[in-house]
Amino acid sequence: MSGTKKKMVVTGTEGQVARSLLERARSIEDLDLVALGRPRLDLADLSSIAKSLISEKPDVIVSAAAYTSVDKAEEDSEAAFKVNGHAPGEIARVAADLNIPLVHISTDYVFDGGKNEAYTEGDITAPAGVYGHSKLLGEQTVREHTTNHVILRTAWVYSPFGKNFLLTMLRLAEGRDVINVVDDQIGNPTCALALADGILTVARNLISSDAPELRGVFHAAGSGSASWADFAAYIFETSRRYGGPFAEVQRIPTSAYPTPARRPANSRLDCAKLEAAHGVLLPFWKQCTEMIVRRLLVDR
Numbered sequence: 001m002s003g004t005k006k007k008m009v010v011t012g013t014e015g016q017v018a019r020s021l022l023e024r025a026r027s028i029e030d031l032d033l034v035a036l037g038r039p040r041l042d043l044a045d046l047s048s049i050a051k052s053l054i055s056e057k058p059d060v061i062v063s064a065a066a067y068t069s070v071d072k073a074e075e076d077s078e079a080a081f082k083v084n085g086h087a088p089g090e091i092a093r094v095a096a097d098l099n100i101p102l103v104h105i106s107t108d109y110v111f112d113g114g115k116n117e118a119y120t121e122g123d124i125t126a127p128a129g130v131y132g133h134s135k136l137l138g139e140q141t142v143r144e145h146t147t148n149h150v151i152l153r154t155a156w157v158y159s160p161f162g163k164n165f166l167l168t169m170l171r172l173a174e175g176r177d178v179i180n181v182v183d184d185q186i187g188n189p190t191c192a193l194a195l196a197d198g199i200l201t202v203a204r205n206l207i208s209s210d211a212p213e214l215r216g217v218f219h220a221a222g223s224g225s226a227s228w229a230d231f232a233a234y235i236f237e238t239s240r241r242y243g244g245p246f247a248e249v250q251r252i253p254t255s256a257y258p259t260p261a262r263r264p265a266n267s268r269l270d271c272a273k274l275e276a277a278h279g280v281l282l283p284f285w286k287q288c289t290e291m292i293v294r295r296l297l298v299d300r
């Protein structure tokens with residue numbers, strides 16, 4: 001990125017990805033990052049979107065805020081579709097009007113999980129639940145409004161911030177010796193801080209170049225795959241090593257852990273396209289898990 005300082009706006013202020021971007025962007029001198037959330041920007045109020053975004057005069061927008069409660073979305077589908085489906089279209093319309101690129105964050109839950117290998121960007125989407133459906137609509141409304149976009153599908157995001165599986169496991173382990181965790185859903189645990197580095201690279205690439213091959217949908221998840229039980233077991237292995245809470249993981253099938261939303265059995269993402277086009281490859285999940293657990297327990 002050359003010339004003057006650029007300004008990035010990310011939607012949401014307290015989200016894992018927004019907070020990770022804020023942390024990572026601090027060390028980038030030619031980039032200012034502003035996080036825009038409620039009440040100024042409320043994705044459930046489409047009329048608040050253009051006003052608040054335009055007033056920031058951004059050079060690039062990262063659309064990270066979303067309705068992320070997968071189970072709650074099943075009974076609250078109107079809100080989920082508005083926030084995850086229609087609001088991204090409005091953000092994309094603004095980006096098109098301002099003639100700036102948009103990086104929109106989507107999810108592995110757009111897939112039904114029936115494939116035996118990792119999903120590529122060209123694979124057919126067929127969400128299993130309302131959250132996935134609403135996020136898929138968001139991909140479509142983004143595409144409808146601007147070609148100058150990157151849709152980044154990520155997965156199983158964890159970080160030291162907010163609500164996520166890693167923090168839930170550490171909390172549960174404070175009060176239990178054994179925790180039941182499903183072992184027949186596999187995916188790619190993704191560290192939000194590493195994802196933030198990837199988003200920053202992608203955004204800078206889009207600002208610097210009009211090349212069409214940099215645009216479109218890309219998968220962006222941590223390297224290596226795991227079941228939720230594998231992930232939990234490694235969280236506890238690491239936490240125990242650093243003197244933190246740990247529990248024994250009892251591996252169970254999904255049928256023994258009923259939830260309102262069905263989740264994909266396999267949602268592994270093939271991320272080769274992102275590496276080829278943008279030079280972004282996210283680190284191995286175990287390496288990042290260890291880094292986050294260490295940060296929570298040792299470096300605080």
Ligand SMILES: NC(=O)C1=CN([C@@H]2O[C@H](COP(=O)(O)OP(=O)(O)OC[C@H]3O[C@@H](n4cnc5c(N)ncnc54)[C@H](OP(=O)(O)O)[C@@H]3O)[C@@H](O)[C@H]2O)C=CC1
Nearest residue numbers: 012013014015016017042043044065066068107154156157
């Ligand atoms: N978490 C995960 O495991 C995964 C997430 N994703 C996608 O990645 C993106 C980032 O996720 P993550 O950072 O984990 O999300 P979080 O759940 O940590 O944060 C969601 C953010 O969205 C904001 N938000 C929710 N509703 C509204 C609204 N009506 N108006 C404005 N802001 C709103 C929240 O605001 P507030 O702080 O005020 O509540 C919060 O800042 C999302 O698009 C998500 O769909 C994809 C795959 C996996």
Ligand SMILES: Cc1cn([C@H]2C[C@H](O)[C@@H](COP(=O)(O)OP(=O)(O)O[C@H]3O[C@@H](C)C(=O)[C@@H](O)[C@H]3O)O2)c(=O)[nH]c1=O
Nearest residue numbers: 068070107108109155156157165180181182228257263
């Ligand atoms: C807390 C807990 C969960 N589980 C199971 C339930 C579920 O199948 C799986 C993960 O549970 P969670 O509710 O933490 O995760 P979930 O809400 O499904 O996470 C998803 O969030 C959205 C936003 C995404 O986009 C996805 O990529 C994915 O990260 O683990 C257990 O087996 N034991 C437990 O004690």
Ligand SMILES: [Mg+2]
Nearest residue numbers: 015016017018
């Ligand atoms: Mg966020």
